[in-house]
Amino acid sequence: MSAATSTIDPAEVAKFEAMAAEWWDPAGKFKPLHMMNPVRLDYIRSQIAAEFDRDPTAKRPFEGLRLLDIGCGGGLLCEPMARLGATVVGADAAERNIPVAQLHAEQSGLDIDYRHTTAEAMAAAGEKFDVVLNMEVVEHVADPLAYLTACRELLKPGGLHLCSTINRNAKSFGMAILGAEWVMRWLPKGTHDWNKFITPDELYDLIRRAGMEPLDRKGYVFNPVSWQWKISDRDLSVNYVTAAVAPV
Numbered sequence: 728m729s730a731a732t733s734t735i736d737p738a739e740v741a742k743f744e745a746m747a748a749e750w751w752d753p754a755g756k757f758k759p760l761h762m763m764n765p766v767r768l769d770y771i772r773s774q775i776a777a778e779f780d781r782d783p784t785a786k787r788p789f790e791g792l793r794l795l796d797i798g799c800g801g802g803l804l805c806e807p808m809a810r811l812g813a814t815v816v817g818a819d820a821a822e823r824n825i826p827v828a829q830l831h832a833e834q835s836g837l838d839i840d841y842r843h844t845t846a847e848a849m850a851a852a853g854e855k856f857d858v859v860l861n862m863e864v865v866e867h868v869a870d871p872l873a874y875l876t877a878c879r880e881l882l883k884p885g886g887l888h889l890c891s892t893i894n895r896n897a898k899s900f901g902m903a904i905l906g907a908e909w910v911m912r913w914l915p916k917g918t919h920d921w922n923k924f925i926t927p928d929e930l931y932d933l934i935r936r937a938g939m940e941p942l943d944r945k946g947y948v949f950n951p952v953s954w955q956w957k958i959s960d961r962d963l964s965v966n967y968v969t970a971a972v973a974p975v
């Protein structure tokens with residue numbers, strides 16, 4: 728793709744524009760992301776620490792790392808990354824997310840560079856990062872390969888790309904669409920399009936075609952009894968996350 732080609736799916740971005748005010752309400756429309764945040768952060772923290780040889784238990788282990796959170800929404804991941812010492816840029820295609828994220832960071836006393844832009848525009852401008860967080864975005868873009876290629880172009884040699892999304896099978900239709908949108912009403916109906924979900928093998932293939940080397944993949948599994956999420960080595964049947972590196 729040419730770097731100027733947009734990977735934005737306007738209908739998808741419009742859904743997030745409409746929900747922008749709710750980002751920081753743990754009982755609001757982004758409740759599933761708030762619930763998943765502890766387990767997501769454990770994974771992100773351990774992968775970055777391993778890749779950059781940092782002590783994950785240190786107070787600010789990511790000092791000196793430049794991190795992009797692409798499709799950052801209201802900044803649910805930018806803020807903990809900034810607290811861990813990373814220099815954080817949060818970028819999102821939905822313009823209304825940016826002031827919501829900026830205001831919350833200001834109230835939290837955090838210095839985060841939020842921008843209304845896209846991966847491809849930043850790549851065309853020559854921006855480079857040690858880490859690209861790409862969480863729950865690839866199932867909302869117009870062209871996943873072009874989008875992941877732009878994400879790879881944003882990495883320094885040896886940089887780390889962490890990408891999560893939703894598997895495409897009967898169970899994910901039941902859990903992520905019927906369960907989360909229709910039964911639990913955690914998300915507005917229509918938030919997800921099952922056809923845009925990506926299997927773990929398809930995502931590994933896309934990551935390789937985008938020029939990165941996959942390192943790891945794990946599932947996020949919801950336990951309805953403990954009402955908590957946990958990481959699984961084996962169960963990637965619904966939500967999952969991958970780690971990959973750019974060539975050195």
Ligand SMILES: C[S@@+](CC[C@H](N)C(=O)[O-])C[C@H]1O[C@@H](n2cnc3c(N)ncnc32)[C@H](O)[C@@H]1O
Nearest residue numbers: 734735743798799800803819820821862863867
């Ligand atoms: C499900 S939310 C995930 C937010 C955040 N990454 C998180 O996990 O907390 C998806 C976000 O991706 C953004 N988005 C959708 N398409 C995008 C694109 N092509 N480029 C950048 N952001 C995009 C949406 O506006 C929305 O904020």
